[in-house]
Amino acid sequence: MSKKHNFSAGPCILPQEVLKKASESILNFNNDNLSLIEISHRSKPFVDVMDKAINLVKELLEVPEGYSVLFLQGGASLEFLMVPFNLMKEGGKAAYTNTGAWAKKAITESKQFGEIIVVGDSSDNNYNYIPKGYEIPADVDYFHCTSNNTIYGTQMKEFPEVSSLIVCDMSSDIFSRKVDVSKFDLIYAGAQKNMGPAGTTLVIVKDEILGKTGRTIPTMLDYNTHISKDSMFNTPPVFAIYVSMLTLEWLKNHGGVEWIEEVNNRKAAMLYSEIDRNPLFEGTAEKEDRSNMNVTFLLKDSEKEEVFNQMCFSTGINGLKGHRSVGGYRASMYNALPLESVDVLVNVMKNLENN
Numbered sequence: 001m002s003k004k005h006n007f008s009a010g011p012c013i014l015p016q017e018v019l020k021k022a023s024e025s026i027l028n029f030n031n032d033n034l035s036l037i038e039i040s041h042r043s044k045p046f047v048d049v050m051d052k053a054i055n056l057v058k059e060l061l062e063v064p065e066g067y068s069v070l071f072l073q074g075g076a077s078l079e080f081l082m083v084p085f086n087l088m089k090e091g092g093k094a095a096y097t098n099t100g101a102w103a104k105k106a107i108t109e110s111k112q113f114g115e116i117i118v119v120g121d122s123s124d125n126n127y128n129y130i131p132k133g134y135e136i137p138a139d140v141d142y143f144h145c146t147s148n149n150t151i152y153g154t155q156m157k158e159f160p161e162v163s164s165l166i167v168c169d170m171s172s173d174i175f176s177r178k179v180d181v182s183k184f185d186l187i188y189a190g191a192q193k194n195m196g197p198a199g200t201t202l203v204i205v206k207d208e209i210l211g212k213t214g215r216t217i218p219t220m221l222d223y224n225t226h227i228s229k230d231s232m233f234n235t236p237p238v239f240a241i242y243v244s245m246l247t248l249e250w251l252k253n254h255g256g257v258e259w260i261e262e263v264n265n266r267k268a269a270m271l272y273s274e275i276d277r278n279p280l281f282e283g284t285a286e287k288e289d290r291s292n293m294n295v296t297f298l299l300k301d302s303e304k305e306e307v308f309n310q311m312c313f314s315t316g317i318n319g320l321k322g323h324r325s326v327g328g329y330r331a332s333m334y335n336a337l338p339l340e341s342v343d344v345l346v347n348v349m350k351n352l353e354n355n
């Protein structure tokens with residue numbers, strides 16, 4: 001099969017071997033002559049899938065004791081609401097960084113629950129940098145940040161030391177680099193950027209922080225509901241969890257997060273050095289805050305766009321169009337994107353210069 005070079009921002013590229021195995025399991029799972037998506041989620045074969053997925057998350061991210069790993073629904077967007085519901089006290093407050101469209105949506109939801117203090121804000125320059133050096137008030141119920149700003153191509157290289165709880169939306173860079181989970185109280189990520197298909201959200205939460213708000217939380221929105229039922233309070237998104245499990249298995253078999261972090265660093269170095277070298281292009285994010293996952297750049301002369309787009313199309317490059325709020329181009333280089341695809345893109349950029 002001749003594959004495209006898939007730079008899509010999300011849903012995004014998954015490993016070929018994972019797609020193959022997943023498609024086989026749709027027809028015949030575990031050689032039982034039943035489809036993965038037509039068996040009970042309470043049957044042993046599926047309970048095994050769920051256990052394996054949870055254990056792979058724990059192993060790959062070295063999740064310490066005292067944390068629960070959940071596979072929920074509603075996307076990262078529902079977490080924007082579940083986080084304040086579960087963590088903000090009645091009449092409480094929380095601190096948020098405003099580093100992009102997703103962060104802003106998280107802020108909007110949280111405002112329904114209490115006072116929100118924006119402690120770092122890069123909206124003054126269309127979110128092209130990561131705010132630093134801000135102070136987080138000690139009396140907030142939690143601090144919320146977004147580790148990677150998918151649309152703007154910026155990424156937090158370090159996280160602030162906080163005395164409050166710290167919550168992070170890692171939707172677009174989870175499993176791409178080592179993070180010290182013990183430093184966080186709650187991490188969430190929609191699956192479709194680096195872990196699997198759309199339809200499930202990974203939540204890693206420190207158990208002891210829950211149940212302290214004094215609020216009545218609707219059953220489905222209460223993390224404790226899902227913890228007590230091992231993410232099977234209601235029917236889980238079996239396909240999304242299964243494919244996530246396969247992707248995590250793929251990652252583990254290749255050498256885990258340490259291995260992929262090195263590959264991701266190489267891919268990012270290749271593309272950024274071409275953007276900086278090639279006089280036709282410029283990056284849109286501040287250099288020190290550049291994301292290794294989403295690389296945003298422009299053609300200085302927009303009249304060249306048509307030729308460049310055509311060259312990308314004819315080499316099988318997919319998904320390079322930038323988000324409408326930044327324009328230009330965005331190359332998303334999630335874990336499953338091979339080095340070879342970056343090489344193809346860099347060559348097209350060189351060819352455009354020599355055209």
Ligand SMILES: *Cc1c(COP(=O)(O)O)cnc(C)c1O
Nearest residue numbers: 075076077102150169171172190
């Ligand atoms: C894509 C994305 C989201 C939204 O995820 P959904 O699963 O579509 O709700 C939230 N945060 C970040 C950083 C994202 O990249």
